[in-house]
Amino acid sequence: MDAAPFIHALQxxxxxxxxxxxxxxxxxxxxxxxxxPEGEHFICTSEGEAMGLAGGFALAGRLPVVYMQNDGFGNAVNPLTSLQLLxxxxxxxLISWRGEPGLKDAPQHRVMGSALRGLLEQLQVPYRVLEDGRAALAEALAKAREHCRATGTPFAFVIRRGYFAAGEKAGAAHAEELCQRLAYIELLAGMAAPEDILLGATGFSGRELQQYTGHRGRFYMMGSMGCLPALGLGLARSRPRRSVFxxxxxxxxxxxxxxLATxxxxxxxxxxxxxxxxxxxESTGGQPSLASGTDFCAVARACGYPTQExxxxxxxxxxxLSTLADRAKPLFIHVRVRCGTPAGLPRPEQPPEQMRDDLMSFLA
Ligand SMILES: Cc1ncc(C[n+]2csc(CCOP(=O)(O)OP(=O)(O)O)c2C)c(N)n1
Known part of the structure; x- marks a missing residue:
């Protein structure tokens, strides 16, 4: 399905x-x-926030559309149950169906891929798995509209990988004077002490850390978007003599x-x-985040990090890095990079349990 007629049909x-x-x-x-046009599309920082925003539009009489990965459906469940359904x-x-049973996908999608439809049923949110073509879309939209009008509650379209035909990609604005992330990750892995713990987030930092460094104490947290600093805090508290990056x-x-406040x-x-x-x-296609308007060092400072660079x-x-020992911690380092990762960056071959075992034996 092309994106333009899809949007027009919804509108x-x-x-x-x-x-x-x-x-x-x-x-x-x-x-x-x-x-x-301005006011018709909002990139949000979390799926739960998007549901809140949708609630505001619904109160004003609109029928808002919220897109999310099924991995992010968990973030949406809280407002879904105690805002939209209440x-x-x-x-x-619009919920993507990553980890659809029987199809190959990254490991972090396995559990939600098979649970999604059951969860929607449990929550009494009716849904359609969208079939290709305009007729199927028109039929599903008629159902969705009827449901929203009759009950005042949400309806879901479950959307398979490949549903949208690839369109022309607007060239990302390149800040050429900036370096890519990998140059920094390689430097860090080269300078870190052998006992240090290096943790990489969902997205490309984790994949590059896992793929292009051989540091024994590395760990790629492939799902749980946003939870890595907390996981790092747990490890830092449990292993106070090792540095956690x-x-x-x-x-x-x-x-x-x-x-940051925690x-x-x-x-x-x-x-x-x-x-x-x-x-x-970047790892979901280079859509702009809302980072350009955020002064992360100022936020870290205001939240109690004693040092920010x-x-x-x-x-x-x-x-x-060479003066790290002299800096008060927790230390926050803001590295402005440009998009870009080596062509064909593979996904790690190790299963998640193997990554867990490797880190746990390194820590033991
Ligand atoms: C809760 C949740 N929502 C959405 C996603 C889909 N997702 C995976 S990586 C990613 C982008 C991460 O962006 P950023 O942290 O800036 O890292 P980058 O991709 O630029 O390396 C998104 C949105 C997800 N994994 N989990």
């Missing part, structure tokens, strides 16, 4: 505006929505920005939080 059925958090399944749709506020949910992405940090409150003295800020959700070149990063 013609009175569904708008659009809001959500990217999934690569929606890349053509979100690219197309990038040209939507107050009877309609919305059309958290390699975060701007999208992931914005999704759970509250973790780290700032508990002040682990062996914690280094490195944010690779490319101002994009801004870095824009590998040389500055190297200098900083």
């Amino acid at each position: 013609a059925a009175s569904f708008s505006p659009f809001m959500g958090v990217p999934c690569s399944v929606f890349t053509p749709l979100i690219d197309r929505l990038g040209a939507a 107050y009877r506020l309609p919305a059309l949910l 958290v390699l975060d992405g701007d999208g992931a940090l914005l999704m759970k920005l509250g973790s 780290i700032g409150h508990y002040r682990p003295t062996n914690f280094v939080h490195i944010l690779f800020d490319n101002q994009a959700y 801004k870095v824009t070149t590998p040389a500055e990063f190297q200098d900083l």
Whole structure:
């Protein structure tokens, strides 16, 4: 299905505006929505937030559309149950079906891939798995509209990988003077002590850490977007004599920005939080994140991190790493990078249980 007629069909059925958090399944749709008039499309920092925003539009009489990856459906369940279903506020949910049973996909989608339909049924949210073509869409939209009008509650479209035809990708604005993330990750892995713990977030920082460094104490948290700083805090508190490096992405940090307050409150003295800020959700197709308007160092400072540093070149990063022992911690390092990762960056072959076992035996 092309994104443009899809959007027109939804709008013609009175569904708008659009809001959500990217999934690569929606890349053509979100690219197309990038040209939507002001106020008709909102990129959000979490799926729960998108549901709140949808609630506001529904109160104003609109029929909002919320797109999300099924991995993010969990974030949406809280407002879905105690906002949309409680107050009877309609919305059309577009939920990607990663990890569809029987199809090959990344391991983090396995559980939600098989649970999704049962969860929707449990929550009494009716849904359609969208079949290809305009007729199927028109029929599903008629059902969705009828349901929203009759009950005032949400209806979901479950959307398979490949549903949207690839469209023309607007060239990402390249900040050529900036380096890519991998240059920094390689520097860090080369300079870290053998006993240090290096943690990589969902998105490309984790994949690059896993794929291109051989540091024994590395761990790629492939799902649970935004939860890595908290996981790092747990490890830092449990292994106070080792340094813990958290390699975060701007999208992931914005999704759970509250973790800055948690780290700032508990002040682990062996914690280094490195944010690779490319101002994009790069690993889901390069959609813009909301990072460009956020001063992360100021937020970290306000949340209680005693030291924050801004870095824009590998040389500055190297200098900083060589004086790490003298810096008060938790230390926050904001690294402004440009999008880009080696062509064909593979997904790790190790299953998640293997990554767990490797880290646990390293820590033992
Ligand atoms: C809760 C949740 N919502 C959405 C996703 C889909 N997703 C995977 S990676 C990613 C982008 C992460 O962006 P960022 O942290 O900036 O890292 P980058 O992709 O730029 O490396 C998204 C949206 C997800 N995995 N989990």
